[in-house]
Every structure is written in C-alpha cells, then in structure tokens.
Amino acid sequence: KRPVAAPDKDLARPVTKVGVIGAGLMASQFALLFARRLQVPVVITDVSAERVDKGLSSIRDEIAKLEQKGRLDGDAANRLRALVTGTTEKAEFSDCDFVIEAVFEETAVKQQVFREIEQFVAEDAILATNTSSLSVEEIGSVLAHPERLIGFHFFNPVAVMPLVEVVRTPQASDAAVSTAFVVAKALKKNAIGSADAPGFIVNRLLAKVMGEAARAVDEGAALTDVEHAFGPLGLPMGPFELIDLVGWKVAAHVQDTMATHFPDRFYSSPNLHALAELDAPLERDKKGRITGWSKEAKK
Numbered sequence: 001k002r003p004v005a006a007p008d009k010d011l012a013r014p015v016t017k018v019g020v021i022g023a024g025l026m027a028s029q030f031a032l033l034f035a036r037r038l039q040v041p042v043v044i045t046d047v048s049a050e051r052v053d054k055g056l057s058s059i060r061d062e063i064a065k066l067e068q069k070g071r072l073d074g075d076a077a078n079r080l081r082a083l084v085t086g087t088t089e090k091a092e093f094s095d096c097d098f099v100i101e102a103v104f105e106e107t108a109v110k111q112q113v114f115r116e117i118e119q120f121v122a123e124d125a126i127l128a129t130n131t132s133s134l135s136v137e138e139i140g141s142v143l144a145h146p147e148r149l150i151g152f153h154f155f156n157p158v159a160v161m162p163l164v165e166v167v168r169t170p171q172a173s174d175a176a177v178s179t180a181f182v183v184a185k186a187l188k189k190n191a192i193g194s195a196d197a198p199g200f201i202v203n204r205l206l207a208k209v210m211g212e213a214a215r216a217v218d219e220g221a222a223l224t225d226v227e228h229a230f231g232p233l234g235l236p237m238g239p240f241e242l243i244d245l246v247g248w249k250v251a252a253h254v255q256d257t258m259a260t261h262f263p264d265r266f267y268s269s270p271n272l273h274a275l276a277e278l279d280a281p282l283e284r285d286k287k288g289r290i291t292g293w294s295k296e297a298k299k
C-alpha cells in the first residue's frame with residue numbers, strides 16, 4: 001500500500017475560526033493551542049455549562065502560567081483570553097471552518113457529536129476527531145459529507161508533545177487532509193500520516209509497552225520495579241506514569257481495541273480495567289515520584 005502523505009498544501013482551506021467539542025483535559029489544551037498558534041477565535045462546547053466553565057478556567061490558568069514564565073507578554077495573554085470563548089449553543093459553531101472533537105472515546109458518542117455539528121457548520125467545513133484508536137471511517141459513516149472528516153490525533157501533554165497523527169480514511173478529500181497538515185504546521189507540530197488502521201502508528205507502539213508492563217505486574221513484578229526498568233532506557237517516564245498521564249480509562253480502552261483487533265499480538269490486562277475505576281491508583285511522594293499502589297488500589 002502507498003504511504004499516507006501530505007497532499008499539495010495549496011488545497012488546504014483557510015481556517016478563520018476553530019470549534020472544539022469537549023472541554024475536558026485534551027479539549028481545553030486544544031483550544032489554547034489553536035488560539036495561540038493560529039491567532040483565530042476558538043469556541044469550546046460541552047454537555048453542560050459547568051463543564052464548559054471548568055474547561056475555560058483551566059485554559060485561563062494555563063495562560064496565567066505562560067504569562068508568569070514570560071512566554072507571553074500581557075497584551076498577548078489578553079488577546080488569547082479574548083480569543084477563547086465557551087458556549088453550550090452549537091449554533092455558535094456555524095462560522096467555524098475547522099472543528100475538532102475530544103469527547104468520550106466511543107464511536108456512537110463521536111458519531112452523535114458530529115451528526116449534530118454537521119447541521120450547523122458550512123458544507124465545506126473540515127471535521128477532525130482526536131480518537132486514539134477507534135475507526136475514523138466508522139465515525140464518519142453517519143455523516144452527510146464523510147470526505148471532510150480526518151483523524152487528528154494529539155498526545156498528552158498537548159502543549160509539549162511535538163507529534164500529531166493525521167489519519168486518512170479512504171473517503172477523505174485531499175482538501176481535508178491538506179488542511180490538517182497545514183494546520184499542524186501552524187501549530188508547530190510534526191504531522192505524520194497514518195492509514196485508518198487500529199491504533200494508527202503511535203498507539204501500536206505504546207500499547208505494546210503499556211500492555212507488557214501491565215502483564216509483568218499481573219505476573220508478579222512490583223510496580224516500582226517495572227517503573228524503574230524504564231529510566232535506564234532513557235525514556236522520559238515509566239509505563240505506569242505514562243498510563244496515569246494518558247488516563248487509565250483511555251489506556252485500558254486502547255489496550256482493548258488493540259487486543260480485539262490483534263488478539264495474538266496484544267495483551268489487555270483485566271487489572272487495568274479494575275484500576276481505571278479508581279480515583280487515584282498510584283501513590284506518590286512529595287516530589288511526585290511513584291512509590292507504589294494507592295490504598296484503594298491495594299484492596
């Protein structure tokens with residue numbers, strides 16, 4: 001098969017306003033990143049005004065941190081604060097030409113979100129999903145215009161991680177794919193192209209690491225020993241710290257997806273699912289280093 005490449009950048013649509021669906025951890029980071037790098041208005045939405053407010057306040061906190069660090073001067077910080085707004089009214093998305101979602105990782109939920117947003121946006125607006133392991137083609141199968149949907153998969157922490165995967169479905173238009181690559185460049189991210197295959201590229205690699213780490217613990221290794229095995233390899237964090245960063249539910253979901261598609265190649269730990277139900281599975285010292293399982297997890 002031919003590798004997924006960036007089509008001619010002249011085909012990219014100009015992006016003058018961005019919509020972000022979801023106001024959780026990743027979605028709020030997207031809103032800030034898009035506003036900061038594209039300098040266009042960004043509107044975020046979620047299922048309740050409380051969630052939208054929570055997202056907006058975490059964005060304001062991040063802007064304040066950037067200001068304190070001297071990464072943004074006062075004017076630039078104020079401009080950013082004005083660019084990002086929140087709403088529960090999808091009609092405010094009608095003039096968005098690029099809409100990205102980061103809602104619950106379930107095909108039906110993402111389909112419903114896009115079906116709804118398609119009623120408001122222009123026919124040529126580009127839609128992007130941040131799914132980490134669901135089929136983008138399946139998500140888009142309910143759309144009137146599936147050719148405008150691409151996978152645009154970021155990594156935590158969004159502000160720091162330099163990579164984004166651009167996922168191309170068989171239906172995707174050159175304009176949609178090209179816009180994704182051009183937007184990624186403006187966001188100062190390195191875009192890599194992927195086919196719409198389970199786990200795309202990065203999660204195929206990560207699921208191996210996380211799955212084998214979970215299997216080692218399931219087989220009797222101590223949590224901290226597995227964590228410490230990573231340091232000498234020069235990797236920035238251990239597998240369980242990475243799972244904690246990504247979110248236990250997301251990690252368990254990725255493991256499941258990979259194990260379902262490739263049962264002979266991937267391991268999905270039953271314990272990972274149980275741990276995902278807890279508030280804080282890990283215990284950490286004052287410096288944030290992992291010292292073991294939390295009391296809740298030990299039960």
Ligand code: CAA
Nearest residue numbers: 069132154155156157159160161203236237242246250254
């Ligand atoms: N938001 C914004 N900025 C952040 C941040 C966050 N959540 N976390 C760290 N940073 C910033 C810090 O503020 C700091 O910036 P300054 O230089 O301006 O001070 C910089 O990043 C470095 O942070 P630290 O010095 O605190 O810590 P570090 O050097 O140990 O780096 C790390 C932290 C970047 C997270 C590093 O440990 C790392 O790269 N870890 C691996 C992360 C990874 O692999 N992520 C992919 C997960 S997979 C996924 O997300 C998707 C999926 O589909 C499952």
